[in-house]
Amino acid sequence: MDHYDIIVIGGGPAGSTLAWSLEKSGKRVLIIDKQDFPRDKTCAGWVTPAVMDTLEIDQDNYARGRTLQPISAFRIGMMGQAPVDNDHGETVSYGIRRCEFDAYLLDRVNANKQLNTPVKSIEQKGRNWVINDTFEAPLLIGAGGHFCPVAKKLGHGPGSHETVVAAKEIEFEMTAAQASVCQARGDTPELWFCRDLKGYAWVFRKGNFLNIGLGREDSHKLTDHLNDFVDDMKAQGRIPADLPGRFKGHAYLLYAHAERPLVDEGIMLIGDAAGLAYTQSGEGIRPAIESALIAADVIRRVPDVSARNLQRYGEAISERFGTRALNDQSSWQIPDWVKLPLASGLMRSQWFTRKVVTEKWFLHQQVPPLESAL
Structure with a gap:
């Protein structure tokens, strides 16, 4: 049996950031991921x-x-x-390819890594968690995204009653012919909200790569909405007429509507495994990074990994992201004053689309750096 202080399930941005943050703590960390890196990751990517x-x-x-x-x-x-x-007149964000970004973050981590290793079993033996009858540690970190097996162990994996946002996207390198007809600009991502405000689509050019997708709370209508959007973008000349391959799907929870517990005895959930994506935009990279750093800060401070001590992490998440406000009306946290029939007019407003949609909902410019919160 290989013993560690901490086992992290998931080598994406949340898992790699937690391990990176703990490198000077003296703790022995193991990262386990079912895939090898670099790997494809469904995400608009900025x-x-x-x-x-x-x-x-x-x-x-x-x-x-x-x-x-x-x-x-x-x-x-x-x-x-x-x-x-x-036009914001300055760089307000960066487009990245998740296959490159995630591999970069993981490669710079010095912790032990067990990649291309699906989690087949999670058992608790004494004070330790045992993974695949091979690796054990007193602290288990769930960082494996929405379908994380650690979240499933807590009873909140696939099949639970939580409302899930589903999305489909495709990212590919354009040929010279495709690039010549694509009107989408690299410095200007396009965000198109569904008329019922239950989701949005995007067209995002990153150099010679093009990313197209759509996310909604009602997954049974997702393909129809996506096809209609793609057809419209083709007709407008925004994207090439010949898209290669199939759209890939993924799912996630929005913070205000997720019900997953963040801690248990010797367990912490971070990133999408904890359901931390921003409620207005579904963006999950910054919450994943910040939750990992908050978790690492708690791990360095607590005398043991009891649920009582780890609850400091849950309290810190609430302080950073706010108290979850569950409701059964809509997954997308659109304020009442934005909802139909006002939405159509607001989406024509230069002030609203810039100050509210872009700067507040998607860029979160009003949120101070995490260092001030730790």
């Missing part, structure tokens, strides 16, 4: 300057051989009506 700074990423170094698309504007609209273009 990060704010706050994320880059928090992760201490040297942008010049990162950009060598990787995609780092500066974003200085957004095109915001409601499907079926003209969009609004907002």
Whole structure:
């Protein structure tokens, strides 16, 4: 049996950031992931300057051989009506490819890694958690996304009654012919809200790569909405007529509506495994990064990994992201004053699309850096 102080299930941004943050703590950490890296990850793929700074990423170094698309504007609209273009006059975000970004974060971690290793069993023996009858540790971190086996162990995996947002997307490198007809701009991602406000679609060009997708709370209608959106974008010339391959799906929980417990005896959930995606946008990278850093800070401070001590993590998450406000009306936390029939007019407003949709909901510019909260 291989013994560790901490076992992290999931090598994505949450898991790798937690291990990275604990490197000087003297704790022996193991990261387990079912896939090898680099690997494809369904995600529109952009990060704010706050994320880059928090992760201490040297942008010049990162950009060598990787995609780092500066974003200085957004095109915001409601499907079926003209969009609004907002130029921020400076770089407000960066487009990344998750296959590169996640591998970069994991590669810089010195912890032991067991990749291409599905979790087949999780058992508690005494004070330790045992994974696959091979690895054991007193503290188990669930960082494996929405379908994380650690969350499932707590009774909140697939099949639970939580409301799930489903999305489909495709990312591919365009041919010269495709790039010549694609009107989407790299510095201006496009966000198109569904008319019922139950989701939104996007068109995001990152250099020669193009990412197209749509996410909604009612997954049974997802494909129809996606097909309609893609057909419309093709007709407008925003995207090439010939898209390669199939759209890939994924799922996640929005923070205000997730019901997953964040801790138990010797267990912590971080990132999408904990259901921390921002409620207004579904963006999950910054919450994943920050939850990992908050968890690492708690781990360094507590004398043991009892549920009572680890509850400090849950309290810190509430302080950072707010108290969850469950309701059965809508997964997307759209304020009442934005809802139909006002939404159509608001989505034509330069002020609203810039100050509320972009800067508040998607960029979270009003949220101070995490260092001030730790």
